[in-house]
Amino acid sequence: MTANLDSVFLAIADPTRRAILSRLAEGPARISDMAAPFPMSLTGFCKHVRMLERAGLVRRTRRGRENTLELSAKPLRDAAGWVSGYERFWASRLDRLEAFFAVKKENLQ
Amino acid sequence: MTANLDSVFLAIADPTRRAILSRLAEGPARISDMAAPFPMSLTGFCKHVRMLERAGLVRRTRRGRENTLELSAKPLRDAAGWVSGYERFWASRLDRLEAFFAVKKENLQ
DNA sequence: GCAATAGTGAACCAAAAGGTTCACTATTGC
């Protein structure tokens, strides 16, 4: 059901795949069109697409020989949920205090 | 300066490392103490710690032979920032509409 | 009908991830 966090975080740990998602945020696109700007073979590009699919981050629609991808952002909601569990550690007064001492320590070295 | 998104997302793409961060959210802890519950060698565990360090997600303090880790959540802020750029895709009316059709399509298959 | 286009699958490769064991260095408790 919910694609797991491992595969989602792994999928977005690569700049090519983040670029694909970023492109799809503007709307659906064909695989070949999306692949064109990337300095790699179409086969290599398709492997990235498959990793995004496995993570549930894109949906594919085949019409004839053309494969159109569209964003499927729901797994990112789970990812955001996990990350936001740590929000207090970068947002709190405590953290700013911590940051202050971190800087002080750097200056002393 | 800002540890890059690749290494941060890669770091949190592993359940062991997410568990380490989760433990550290409760407070600093020694490496050996933290390693104990995990079904792997201390050496293996230390490799995970090093990946978290490389991503800037933990800080290490050595006192004698003991290494204490503490959470350093700032890189997660960048990660959260990236992910939240997609929030509208799971939060919007458009997305719920999209979800509606997705379910409809499933039912037709 | 046929050539061009869209994409996949298989085989291969190098590098990294995720783990192991063993030997080793420091440090500490007693």
Add this chain to the structure above:
DNA sequence: GCAATAGTGAACCTTTTGGTTCACTATTGC
């Protein structure tokens, strides 16, 4: 002083990533 403890480094292994090329299928434009 010495044994136990904390952790690292090196060597090794298997699986996965990220890429390639080549051959192939299916579709489409003309």
